[in-house]
Amino acid sequence: MKKTDILGCVGWGALILLSSAWIPFFGPFLSLLAPLPFLYYSSKLGSYQGVKLAAIATITIGLFARLTGSPQIIIFCIEFSLLGLALSELFKRQFSLGQTIFLGTTFMLLLGLGFLLFLALSKGMGPFEMTHNYLEAQLKATIKVYEEMGIPQENAGELGVYGKAFMAIILKIYPSLMIIGTGFAVWLNVVVAKPLFRMGNLGYPAFAPTDHWQAPESLVWGVIVAGFALFLTSEGIELLAINALIIIMIIYLFHGLSIVLFFLNKYRVPSWLRIGVYFLIVVQQLFFVALSLAGLFDQWVDFRKIHRRMES
Numbered sequence: 001m002k003k004t005d006i007l008g009c010v011g012w013g014a015l016i017l018l019s020s021a022w023i024p025f026f027g028p029f030l031s032l033l034a035p036l037p038f039l040y041y042s043s044k045l046g047s048y049q050g051v052k053l054a055a056i057a058t059i060t061i062g063l064f065a066r067l068t069g070s071p072q073i074i075i076f077c078i079e080f081s082l083l084g085l086a087l088s089e090l091f092k093r094q095f096s097l098g099q100t101i102f103l104g105t106t107f108m109l110l111l112g113l114g115f116l117l118f119l120a121l122s123k124g125m126g127p128f129e130m131t132h133n134y135l136e137a138q139l140k141a142t143i144k145v146y147e148e149m150g151i152p153q154e155n156a157g158e159l160g161v162y163g164k165a166f167m168a169i170i171l172k173i174y175p176s177l178m179i180i181g182t183g184f185a186v187w188l189n190v191v192v193a194k195p196l197f198r199m200g201n202l203g204y205p206a207f208a209p210t211d212h213w214q215a216p217e218s219l220v221w222g223v224i225v226a227g228f229a230l231f232l233t234s235e236g237i238e239l240l241a242i243n244a245l246i247i248i249m250i251i252y253l254f255h256g257l258s259i260v261l262f263f264l265n266k267y268r269v270p271s272w273l274r275i276g277v278y279f280l281i282v283v284q285q286l287f288f289v290a291l292s293l294a295g296l297f298d299q300w301v302d303f304r305k306i307h308r309r310m311e312s
Helices: 003-022 026-033 035-045 047-067 073-092 097-122 127-148 153-199 219-229 235-266 271-283 286-301 306-311
Strands: none
Touching (some): 003 026, 003 035, 003 047, 003 073, 026 153, 035 047, 047 073, 127 153, 153 235, 219 235, 235 286
16 A cells, blocks of 8 residues: 555545535535545455455544544544445445445445434434434524514514425424435445546446346335325334335436436537436426436336346
8 A cells, every 4th residue: 555545545534524524515416426535445455455444544634633623524524434445345246236326225224323323322322313413403503593684573483384294294304315325425426436547447346238228127115015005094014114215206307317317428419418318407497307307107108118128
């Protein structure tokens, strides 16, 4: 392990992680790429050297974060470094893209749940109570900011009422949001790693073309079961069904995006127009619904005609 590798991993990881505390709004999004340096160097140097490098980087970044008054970054550094190491191992085993993201997401969720449980118990609370208190504190902080901006007291009261209603909804769907957010972070690192691996002349898994990706056909039964469960009187089952439907429809959303990518590639749409298409999808939420439905019905309609090719 060379000094340049140590400096590269530590500097790269520190820059991404500390940006979450120093750069407003965009910082937290940049921090999602924190597993990348650990994934890159573990793939480059091997698992053993990767673990050593991750330990050095975590200790160094942790000390620096403590000195700069951002001790919470230590937990993120541990989580993301372990995710990077895990993805490196998954890459070596040549799993499919879906399996890699699923296993990486599962690993990250179990790890995050373990950290949440540890922090909650250390404060004498349960995980749900700790999450509720955190969201409530964020809501109060937001209302306080608006009050300091000079909005009328009655408007601040209305904001508090709407905020509590919003928080109640978030708490109900928080499990699905956590799973989706984790899955997105894993997917993002897997995708961004491809050009980085090419630049470093590292072997990248031979995933199937993303424009041919499709959700498992059996997933439709999840939609059916969860849909029927919504009509049951049990509140617990209803919440479980809602969260399951949200997760499943997000999977179908990515299925729909792969359909869009297929036709963009088929007709060789230029990059500037592709950016416009992706921008419209992001800013217009109606496209989310349309793409999710396209992904759901693709196994019957076969928009890309790839099922027929497989059968022939």
